[in-house]
Amino acid sequence: MIESYIVSINISKRKGVVKEPVQKAEIKENWGIIGDAHAGNWHRQISMLSEESIDKMRNLGYELKYGDFAENITVKNGDIYKLPVGTKVKIGETLLEITQIGKKCHTSCAISQTIGKCVMPIEGIFLKVLKGGEIKVGDSVIFYTHELTNI
Incomplete structure (x- = not known):
């Protein structure tokens, strides 16, 4: 079990653009964050990145904000991208599951166009929603790499 907390929740109305921070969000089972362009009935309903991964790019001299x-x-929480696919993630009353680590970068994304380098394809994780509910900035995030019971 690894414990972390949310420092930012970010959404966008369309794909291929940076996301804007919000204080809370409603997560829908088998869908993702309500109002986010990446939500849908697929395996990458929600994306997650650690602040430490963003800091790697900031340390190269880039000014970056959440989203x-x-x-x-x-x-x-450090190296979340090293967690195995299948890891369960509990945030408040919600339950997510890691379905993918990293992704193929598309050159049309906003960060790639701006600075030409991106940490998301290597250190970003993608999740599907097993149980919905509300999440908010500051919520505890618990990563379970073993079977969960009584959740």
Whole structure:
């Protein structure tokens, strides 16, 4: 079990643009964040990136804010991209499951166009929603790499 917390929740109305921070969001089972362009009935309903991954790019001299990598949820917690696919993630009353680590970068994304380099394809994780509910900035995020019971 690894514990973390949400530092930012980010949404956008269309794909291929940076996401804008919000204080809270409603997550719908088998869909994603209500109002976000990446939500839908597929395996990448929600994207997540750690602040430490963003800091790697900031340390190269780039000024970056939450949502610039089009991540839905930014957490404070080191190397989440090293967690295995299938890891369950509990945020408040919600339950998510990691379905993919990293992704193929498309050159038309806003961050790639702006600075030519992106950490999301390597260190971003993608999740599907097993149980919906509300999440908010500051919520605890618990990653379970073993079977969960009584949730």
